[in-house]
Amino acid sequence: MIRRMSxxxxxxxxxAAGVLGVGIAAPTVALADDxxxxxxxxxxxxxxxxxxxxxxxxxxxxxFAESLAKELGVPTDxxxxxxxxLREQRQADRPERPSTGDRQAxxxxxLDQAVKDGKLTQEQADAVLxxxxxxxxxxxxxxxxxxGDGRWGR
Numbered sequence: 001m002i003r004r005m006s007x008x009x010x011x012x013x014x015x016a017a018g019v020l021g022v023g024i025a026a027p028t029v030a031l032a033d034d035x036x037x038x039x040x041x042x043x044x045x046x047x048x049x050x051x052x053x054x055x056x057x058x059x060x061x062x063x064f065a066e067s068l069a070k071e072l073g074v075p076t077d078x079x080x081x082x083x084x085x086l087r088e089q090r091q092a093d094r095p096e097r098p099s100t101g102d103r104q105a106x107x108x109x110x111l112d113q114a115v116k117d118g119k120l121t122q123e124q125a126d127a128v129l130x131x132x133x134x135x136x137x138x139x140x141x142x143x144x145x146x147x148g149d150g151r152w153g154r
Contacts, residue, residue: 011082015068107132 065083069076098106111125120128131137
């Protein structure tokens with residue numbers, strides 16, 4: 001029995017397979033690059049690093065689109081356009097993140113409630129708030145890469 005697949009599902013599946021393939025290949029490439037001497041750390045600013053990351057991401061995405069186009073036998077510009085369309089749709093579906101000030105205010109409200117309920121002392125709440133303001137916790141504004149409890153998918 002032959003089952004027809006919609007174009008949307010086909011592209012989503014191919015994109016997922018490509019992401020998985022890149023995820024599996026990335027450590028291998030990283031290990032291969034370890035054989036060359038590493039450059040000395042530079043005194044670049046975080047803006048420079050952010051720009052470098054954006055450029056690296058754009059390069060990886062272009063390479064992925066080219067590989068996918070070659071595998072499917074379609075023009076690269078069609079694959080790039082389809083991936084961009086899916087990325088825009090996904091971005092539109094995401095809720096807007098609250099600002100740092102809003103997150104700090106919400107944390108303060110939760111801590112105040114915990115003190116009121118007797119779950120924390122005022123000193124403990126003050127310590128947590130001070131740590132959050134200092135960027136100790138992972139996530140946006142903190143030192144950790146993902147937020148939450150540091151695991152993927154949480």
